[in-house]
Amino acid sequence: MKPVRIAPSILSADFAKLGEEVRAIDAAGADWIHIDVMDGHFVPNITIGPAVVKALRPHTRLPFDVHLMISPIDAYLDAFAEAGADTITVHPEAGPHIHRSLQHIKSLGKRAGVVLNPGTPAKMLDYLIDIVDLVLVMSVNPGFGGQSFINSQLRKIAAIRKMIDASGRDIDLEVDGGIDLRTAALAIDAGADALVAGTATFRGGPEAYAANIRGLRGG
Ligand code: DX5
Numbered sequence: 475m476k477p478v479r480i481a482p483s484i485l486s487a488d489f490a491k492l493g494e495e496v497r498a499i500d501a502a503g504a505d506w507i508h509i510d511v512m513d514g515h516f517v518p519n520i521t522i523g524p525a526v527v528k529a530l531r532p533h534t535r536l537p538f539d540v541h542l543m544i545s546p547i548d549a550y551l552d553a554f555a556e557a558g559a560d561t562i563t564v565h566p567e568a569g570p571h572i573h574r575s576l577q578h579i580k581s582l583g584k585r586a587g588v589v590l591n592p593g594t595p596a597k598m599l600d601y602l603i604d605i606v607d608l609v610l611v612m613s614v615n616p617g618f619g620g621q622s623f624i625n626s627q628l629r630k631i632a633a634i635r636k637m638i639d640a641s642g643r644d645i646d647l648e649v650d651g652g653i654d655l656r657t658a659a660l661a662i663d664a665g666a667d668a669l670v671a672g673t674a675t676f677r678g679g680p681e682a683y684a685a686n687i688r689g690l691r692g693g
């Protein structure tokens with residue numbers, strides 16, 4: 475197993491000083507920066523677009539893990555790649571051709587991720603596992619930070635861990651939503667090797683970020 479990577483979701487950062495917040499979580503030991511892009515249509519919330527991703531790019535060298543919750547999706551992939559995304563993660567429900575979207579992300583030279591909502595079965599991966607670089611399991615319904623972890627997703631994480639191991643490919647298994655000290659341990663036990671954490675990273679303000687991230691990694 476790889477060491478667990480922690481990807482703070484900047485959805486829980488202070489939006490009035492995002493650059494500063496990104497520098498602070500970088501200094502605090504984050505591995506990736508998780509950027510939640512929402513359109514008020516695919517999910518009931520609106521956040522940020524490619525211009526903000528681009529503005530944040532000079533503030534850190536950490537990989538940008540861009541989680542797109544927008545529909546339709548294909549017309550925006552180039553813009554996020556150009557803005558500085560390293561991994562681009564898409565929902566199968568957000569466009570008519572998930573395989574084509576993933577191929578397109580790879581053709582842009584970026585890592586391609588697929589994200590499964592709580593109601594979407596692991597089986598969705600059967601014919602995607604040979605192309606994806608990352609699988610993101612939603613442990614809340616997408617749209618908002620601060621929700622409670624949905625326990626049924628642990629079984630899905632375990633099933634996907636087996637699929638990834640059987641594939642022999644290098645694929646990250648990331649979990650997003652309701653991650654705190656308790657659920658981080660559960661997700662890692664089930665086979666996750668990357669955790670998104672918004673609330674649990676940013677609680678307590680900048681002085682707490684390093685300890686928060688260390689705790690999620692398992693101390
Ligand atoms: C939800 C987002 C998550 C969210 C996680 O749609 O994809 O990344 O920000 O927030 P917490 O860690 O607070 O559940």
Ligand code: ZN
Nearest residue numbers: 510541650670
């Ligand atoms: Zn997310």
